[in-house]
Amino acid sequence: MTSTPIADLWPAQSGGADARPEAAYRLLRAAVESFAERGFHATTTRDIATGAGMSPAALYIHYPSKAALLAEISRAGHAATLELVRAAAAGEGDPVARMRHLVEEFTAWHARARTVARVVNYELHALPQDDYAVVAALRLDIEREVAALIEAGLAAGAFAVAEVRTAARAVTSLGIDVSRWYTDRSSETPEELGRRYGELVLRMLGAAL
Amino acid sequence: MTSTPIADLWPAQSGGADARPEAAYRLLRAAVESFAERGFHATTTRDIATGAGMSPAALYIHYPSKAALLAEISRAGHAATLELVRAAAAGEGDPVARMRHLVEEFTAWHARARTVARVVNYELHALPQDDYAVVAALRLDIEREVAALIEAGLAAGAFAVAEVRTAARAVTSLGIDVSRWYTDRSSETPEELGRRYGELVLRMLGAAL
Incomplete structure (x- = not known):
């Protein structure tokens, strides 16, 4: 999925005062891939966390829910x-x-x-x-x-x-x-x-x- | 969902030599509604059977899988x-x-x-x-x-x-x-x-x- 310029949507991750933590950026990217592949309803927070190389608990630090x-x-x-x-x-x-x-x-x-x-x-x-x-x-x-x-x-x-x-x-x-x-x-x-x-x-x- | 003319797609259910059993028709209708609402991956055969007023076992008589x-x-x-x-x-x-x-x-x-x-x-x-x-x-x-x-x-x-x-x-x-x-x-x-x-x-x- 290298063809998706997803980074364009969240350009602040690389620095600056309101920079998003790198982890949040990885979660957004993993969520896009999971939702696109399986649909929102069939995606679990565990799928997203795994896709981002994190534990489900780590996901909840950044987002309360899928x-x-x-x-x-x-x-x-x-x-x-x-x-x-x-x-x-x-x-x-x-x-x-x-x-x-x-x-x-x-x-x-x-x-x-x-x-x-x-x-x-x-x-x-x-x-x-x-x-x-x-x-x-x-x-x-x-x-x-x-x-x-x-x-x-x-x-x-x-x-x-x-x-x-x-x-x-x-x-x-x-x-x-x-x-x-x-x-x-x-x-x-x-x-x-x-x-x-x-x-x-x-x-x-x-x-x- | 009365607006979906789903019956048009399977017109044979009401009779004739190759008529589809009424139960199969109900399953198709329930499957369309479930897939459209939740997506294919999040739909279970139980969801479809329930939507058609049947048991999962009854579904398998007509279709081997979702x-x-x-x-x-x-x-x-x-x-x-x-x-x-x-x-x-x-x-x-x-x-x-x-x-x-x-x-x-x-x-x-x-x-x-x-x-x-x-x-x-x-x-x-x-x-x-x-x-x-x-x-x-x-x-x-x-x-x-x-x-x-x-x-x-x-x-x-x-x-x-x-x-x-x-x-x-x-x-x-x-x-x-x-x-x-x-x-x-x-x-x-x-x-x-x-x-x-x-x-x-x-x-x-x-x-x-």
């Missing part, structure tokens, strides 16, 4: 995606250029970080209620960024869609599903796939290419 | 989808009309049968190797039907796409992901969503609308 680990993974994964979407939406160029960039980045991220993305998108129902609320708000923000960029393209006469909300949903959905089917054996690199999806999505939104 | 149940669910789900795709691809009209119909049907099916579709698409890795091979062949057939219809549209000058395989993947991916996010609270009916997705996909493929 649900707390899932919550942190889910929050970090969604926060990273939102940041990526925001940066692209607020970037340079007209709405067409920005949407192209957004889809390229969003798609490539879901191909590269597919193990994290699967956990983040397919284990939502297992989140405790308060954590779910936090993540649901992040998801709504992602959809809103995409919808706002479609609106901007419509206002500029560059896009033509009947239903902004459905179109925004289709854009994010196409990217998220990449994490389900993309593998090391896929014929396209994450970046190639991103470029092709950028092209397809712009057409879908009615841009003249 | 993997055998998953295999049958997965095969039936994929066979149903392939049938739907084939019927639409071989239907009346030009490639644009047939692709519209295909996407409408494929999307609406994944919204309506989302519980089955989730199990079928997200538990593939849990299938025994021989069963996986059967299902992988069905999946390939689905992609080929979609790709062939895109080729037909290209040949007729009705579509314009750079990469047929990537475009075909995007078409099926968009439909499959509906099963992840669609809920009873979604603002569009499965049929409305199908019509909107039909429109979006035709644009994506470069059809002049």
Whole structure:
């Protein structure tokens, strides 16, 4: 699973004032792998501790439960995606250029970080209620960024869609599903796939290419 | 879970020479619900038997393992989808009309049968190797039907796409992901969503609308 850039989600582990202990980082990584492989419900705290080379007791020093680990993974994964979407939406160029960039980045991220993305998108129902609320708000923000960029393209006469909300949903959905089917054996690199999806999505939104 | 038309997948249970015993049908239904809720790995044969109102021993009369149940669910789900795709691809009209119909049907099916579709698409890795091979062949057939219809549209000058395989993947991916996010609270009916997705996909493929 070297292909998952999980370190990107928790960049503070290597130092700094709010650096996470190395042990917590290992637990997060082991939890992602276990949840992705077996699903949240079939994973035990012992599985995660073992994956991180620790005792179950050592795990509890850092996280009170496997649900707390899932919550942190889910929050970090969604926060990273939102940041990526925001940066692209607020970037340079007209709405067409920005949407192209957004889809390229969003798609490539879901191909590269597919193990994290699967956990983040397919284990939502297992989140405790308060954590779910936090993540649901992040998801709504992602959809809103995409919808706002479609609106901007419509206002500029560059896009033509009947239903902004459905179109925004289709854009994010196409990217998220990449994490389900993309593998090391896929014929396209994450970046190639991103470029092709950028092209397809712009057409879908009615841009003249 | 009244919204899952699971009975459609096993229509023979009500009679006929090759009718499935009612008990087997109840087991399949209970297995779908358990797998969708907890995941394959966290589901026990006891969970499934209990869901079907039976003893674990009674389950083994019909299925040797929970993997055998998953295999049958997965095969039936994929066979149903392939049938739907084939019927639409071989239907009346030009490639644009047939692709519209295909996407409408494929999307609406994944919204309506989302519980089955989730199990079928997200538990593939849990299938025994021989069963996986059967299902992988069905999946390939689905992609080929979609790709062939895109080729037909290209040949007729009705579509314009750079990469047929990537475009075909995007078409099926968009439909499959509906099963992840669609809920009873979604603002569009499965049929409305199908019509909107039909429109979006035709644009994506470069059809002049």
